Amino acid sequence: MSEPEDLSSPFRLPTAGPSKQTRETFGERLRRRREQLAQVDEVKTLSSWQSRARVFTALVVESPHPRASIVRCQASEARHLAGVEAVLFADDIPTFRNSLGHEFSGEPLLAEGEVNYRGQPVALVIGRDEATCREAAAKLEIEYHVSPGILTIDHALAMMSFHEAARICERGKVTPALAADALRSSGAFLIPPQQAPLAGAPEVIVTPVRGRRGYSVRARALSPALIRTAVARTADIPESDVQLEPVGLAGATDALEMEPVRLAMLATRAAMACGTAVVLKVSGPDSPLVRGQRHPVKVEFDASHDAAGKISALDLKLHVDGGFYATDSTTVMERAALHADSVYGIGHFRITSQLCRTHRITSSSLPAEGSAQGAWAMEEIVRRIAAAIGKTPKEVRERNFYVEGAEPKSAPYGQPVQAASISRVWNQVLRRSDYDTRVAAIEKWNRRNPCHKRGIAAVTTKFGLGDPRPERDAASVLVQILADGSVLVRVGLVDVNDGFRGQIREEVATRLGIEEEAIRVILNDFDVLPRSTPVIGADACGLVLRAIADACKRLQGRLREVALQLFAARGQTEIEIEAIRFVDGLVGPDISPTHPLHFREVIEGAWRKRVNLVETGYHRTPNLWWDHELGAGWPFSAFTHAAAVAEVQIDLFTGEVQVLRVDFAHEGSPSPDQGERDSAQLMRAFTLGAGWLLSESVPYPEDDDASCGHVAEGVPGFADAPFQIVTDRLRPLGDPASLPGDPCAEAPVLLAGCVREAIWDALGAFGWKPELRIDLPLPSTPPAVLGTLREISRQIREGAPPAA
């Protein structure tokens, strides 16, 4: 076994060379090399030039313990196994290079002396194939000294284990206001995690290119630009030497954001060690390194309200499980806090958010990460208050909505709220679903039916589009007009195959007045456009569409001048440049539509006149800011509003829940022709939310036997979709310049809360009363629902214990 090749030291000529240097021919060199190899008993492919074309496999050896000290690492037996190229521990990586870097999480690439989450990379085995690597990994002697880890938020709170001081966002004077009202409600509950992507190979492939001066990376990732940074940093090369191979994704839930960074760094380190292309593998499909999770949040609240349910003050605490290394959990926590007011204008409101340090790995790669937890926490609080005062949740919700013209007019952090939009979607969904009539019908149905109970509920949401890190709210595109008038649009956005291509084509066609068939959209282009706009969190579509508008506007400006000259050449000198329009493949003044120019003629003219037909479009949402120390800012480019009514039916024998009907009223994207795409996006996000709340149970806290295999079985299938779906797409209100481009990509995750609310309503028909001490576990799987039904029966039979 040879030592790993040293790639970091500069190349130096040998000090004592042969006395007489002879120039070998290629054939001689080849023969000599073959003879050398033949003399060696154990062929080392590591440094042989023949092996450069091969692809090795690197296997990440992961910690089986959430918290432990590494007492001993020994790999002599594994290193001598045939086919093993190298085994790397933290000590084998040059000093100061064994880190993910501060932009990511600062954690060591390979564990140094201790492990702090289950799945943490401890070693890297590089070999000719996966089977060899696994055999070698089994021969590694790694001795752990296991310590009890902090695996739950409660444990972290008890141990005061936090990443940083709590962040507070406050409006009004909460403490005195809490004391002022007679009625107080308080409580705590846990929002469990949801598992991120489930399909597709999580492998990362890193290939040395240009004589190992650069690397080409293929990774399934939501933020390829981060991968590029990570690989460049690991290999200590400029980012321009890193090529990203495009990978088409099947939806925004098909990849992770931060996890591929760690994997890409490990793969690069392996590729550097053996000088060949490397495919990185993890321990298995359930490895924590490739299974992102929505952050679990523990919610504590203390609210004061009147007898009608109007909340005067609310002290809300969000304890977010930030794992041991807070990768971007801080942003998740902030999103949760920024959505915690949901659609409710509460005068005195304090949101305290704290990131707990646990011995877990966390990630943020699911749509509406953070915001869903924040908004859902508020809906649960409202439901509990309604239960406490004996009102329906609908009444209490309506009483607490932001109201147009009344205080408060802004969210607790200061960004103005459009109360009219909230009431518009709410009233529309109630009207469309015929809510009141159905409530009465359900009551009647429930009285007749002893085997099934139905419930109905409505919720409405306000979703902020934008990232609290303003540097992420920008997009760049490149629009190129070719000689025949066709157009190439390059976009620095990951292709998630959600139909955005069509929307871009429509935008360009409208702007340049040409047919959509003449436009080709290239997504995933990170070589030409270095900036990658995140597909989750920011309003990526809106940003890209505005960047396109920016590019098209400048191209039009140049083409107008060309058209003016062409008109002049035809003797039409009275035409004003501002009057020239681009419509239906024609170019001409709108006041005299006769004898217009064809778009193609104008382009031909532009080519002859050497006019630049390539334009970069760039857009950044202006004036976004967020100061977490002040707890104030304008973090979102826009809010989008939606409301939903769900009717469910519980099978009292099995606990199975069937969603019978869902009614949506939502604000659509600005283009009237994108209704179908909006509808598809809406269903995708709603399905994600419904799976989280209904069926996708994730082991939390993880135990030693935790297997995620059955998590996939909870993903809703075709037959689990609601029987009936009614959608009302409303024209968005507000400034057209700041309307969200894709309002349905993430916001409907929040709407799935109405399903859980409807289950509570059905439980009420079964006999649940507020005085019972009952909680419906999340997700509400059949065992959880049947267990709750049984507990309700028991408490009714035995007499309810006093409420907490």
Add this chain to the structure above:
Amino acid sequence: MQSWFSFELDGEICRVEREPTRGNLATFLAGLDPCFAHFAEHDPLLAPRLVVLGTHEGDRHRFRIVDAGLVLLPMLADRQVWTPEGIRNAEPEHPVNLAFQQGSFECSPERLDSLIALTFEGYYRLDLRRQGQINDQYDAVVTRTAHVPAIRETALQVFASTEQLRHEAARKAERSGDESTVWTGKRDIFGDRFTRQLFRLPEGRALQYVDAEKRRFFRPETLVDLIKLKREYPGALFIAGGTGLGRFAGGAEGGGDLISLESVKELSSLVTTEDHWEIGAAVSLTQTAEHIGRECLAFNKVLRRFASRPVRNRATLGGYLATAWASGQLAPLLMALNARVRLISADGERDAPVSQFYAGRGRTILQPGEIIRSILIPRATEHALSARGITSRLCDVYTVGPRRTGCEPYATGGFALELRDRRITKAWIAYSGIADAPVRAREAEDFLAGKNWEESTVIETLPILSRSVEVTMPGSAHAPAGYLKQLVGTLFQKFHHQHPRPDAVRPESLTATGEFARLDEAFFQTPRA
């Protein structure tokens, strides 16, 4: 023994040489052409790679959707395979292709391909008549990105068009008196490229294939040949549909020879007599449902929650029983139906009730060299019952799982009662998913005998069920033991609620979903004359 075979791939002959006997179609396609590269990323649950198989079943030709990752390559010898790529390119103007040209149905081309393949099978499916069957056709779709309402709408249009076509063809055929050939699918009413080639497909022939590793794959035509082969190659594994090969004994990666039961005529027959059905061990679940489902409603009902359509098209009753799946949904129903298993070997034949067929975790009473010949399911016809002095037979099955289809169920309960007026003469109560093997609740069954079928009897039975039925596998199941224990009682209660009257064999509807979904409405209404 031959080292090659061929099958029709997208309308062209594809010769397969020296490929491993246990290699599956997905892997083969992935290496065949870059356009099939995505077949390499096969996952039976979340990323099935679906293709349409043209088969010759008895005297009929059928298109069946199957998962390419679950079909062994030699099984395809002399068959037809249409991949979604082939369907798209062979006839771009085909109604299915037109239906999926526009719209935002799925988030990846591969998943859209699955929809095309599923719709393609549905387009030619004879028994797809009502809107409630859409779920049955598309239950292999498990993604977070499917636009279900749009898929439903498209399916509705496509299946309505094929029904209309069938009605028109039947009207024309009425004149020549062979209308039935339209409804039984014996006549090609479509006349398109796909059906023309399908109807040219010959019957399955015997195959003896050897791969590069000298492993053999046999597809005998007769039972005698089958038994001879087994005697000659005692280490060879019997294989029926092959859907469980990756999961059960031997495994997809294992060595050894394989003997396919698919073309054995005696095992592929469905016989209906006055008092029972005899289902050959190699008959697929879909075919079985098509044959007995109209009379045995519970069988159709449980199949709707069994795996997914591509699996049901390949899986067989014999294979299901032989693999002894502890939480499978069919065993409780077969027990409740009082089905028997006929076994055959070189030494002769024997039979046993399904309830005695299981012998603990993953084991059955099958002896080495013995195979399941058929499953005998008694029919509950009026004549058969009255001969035994029975006035009615109530039978139903209930299954509970994390989702409706395509998952490992929590538990399944199968129940049957034979009644003389109100009095129970014999009861069958069986469960799966709660122990190492499907079990019968003998004590409760004995208790019920002689009692009147009424609510008080059910309430008296519950403590007996609770005491006598043990839940022994909470660790391997996804549900807590307490929940499974609860289901033992509640499923029986549900049976009573749905069958409260001794004289009403058809189950009462417990819910009224008609206001939300027109499940019973036909895709196409015959215009009134």
